[in-house]
Amino acid sequence: MRIDILTIFPEMFEGPFSHSIVKRAKEKGLVEIHLHNIRDYATDKHRRVDDYPFGGGAGMVMMIEPVLHCVDALKAQRVYDEVIFMTPDGELFDQPLANQLSIQENLILLCGHYKGIDERLREHVITREISIGDYVLSGGELAAAVVADSVVRLIPGVLGDETSALSDSFQDGLLSPPVYTRPADYKGWKVPEILLSGHDRKIAEWRHEKAVERTQKRRPGLLDHE
Numbered sequence: 001m002r003i004d005i006l007t008i009f010p011e012m013f014e015g016p017f018s019h020s021i022v023k024r025a026k027e028k029g030l031v032e033i034h035l036h037n038i039r040d041y042a043t044d045k046h047r048r049v050d051d052y053p054f055g056g057g058a059g060m061v062m063m064i065e066p067v068l069h070c071v072d073a074l075k076a077q078r079v080y081d082e083v084i085f086m087t088p089d090g091e092l093f094d095q096p097l098a099n100q101l102s103i104q105e106n107l108i109l110l111c112g113h114y115k116g117i118d119e120r121l122r123e124h125v126i127t128r129e130i131s132i133g134d135y136v137l138s139g140g141e142l143a144a145a146v147v148a149d150s151v152v153r154l155i156p157g158v159l160g161d162e163t164s165a166l167s168d169s170f171q172d173g174l175l176s177p178p179v180y181t182r183p184a185d186y187k188g189w190k191v192p193e194i195l196l197s198g199h200d201r202k203i204a205e206w207r208h209e210k211a212v213e214r215t216q217k218r219r220p221g222l223l224d225h226e
């Protein structure tokens with residue numbers, strides 16, 4: 001998979017993509033993540049990427065040309081499955097959408113800033129709009145990092161068997177059951193006996209039961225989507 005991220009703050013991605021699972025996925029050659037500074041595609045000498053909104057009002061609007069030039073330069077090199085705009089008024093991101101994106105070949109993620117982007121980009125260039133939650137971030141960068149991280153870990157081969165994404169919370173529509181590690185008894189705080197029994201089938205049943213219990217208690221809405 002290849003992910004191209006269009007941003008005016010490429011430095012913001014140095015941390016999230018340089019550690020842990022995403023770092024390993026890049027090293028294994030399972031994903032390429034390319035950052036593009038939209039400012040490099042500006043057409044004037046001040047490298048301007050935003051302008052005042054027609055009709056007045058507060059805030060600046062990201063201009064068509066720098067974004068479009070960057071997208072066009074990428075599209076000239078390969079076919080993209082989606083050109084995604086990160087925005088709080090987009091479709092809410094969830095695990096099924098992460099799964100869907102993880103089987104794509106080439107994705108563009110566009111990070112917005114200021115008051116928004118010129119609506120004509122949304123009409124003619126963007127194929128999908130994603131929000132990571134009902135709150136407003138300063139820009140789309142953190143949202144793009146969230147989407148990229150959750151998608152990359154689902155690419156086949158990124159996680160080993162022991163950390164398989166299949167056992168993640170949400171993957172089967174349930175939250176994860178509780179987990180424990182040594183010591184089995186910490187000053188009287190005991191691990192449930194069943195987990196020490198070595199009885200695989202009973203342990204699997206117990207985990208499922210706990211997952212359902214936890215989901216019912218914390219996120220009952222998840223159980224309605226069966």
Ligand code: ADE
Nearest residue numbers: 086087088131132137143
């Ligand atoms: N940009 C600003 N807020 C956002 C959000 N909640 N999701 C996606 N992109 C955003």
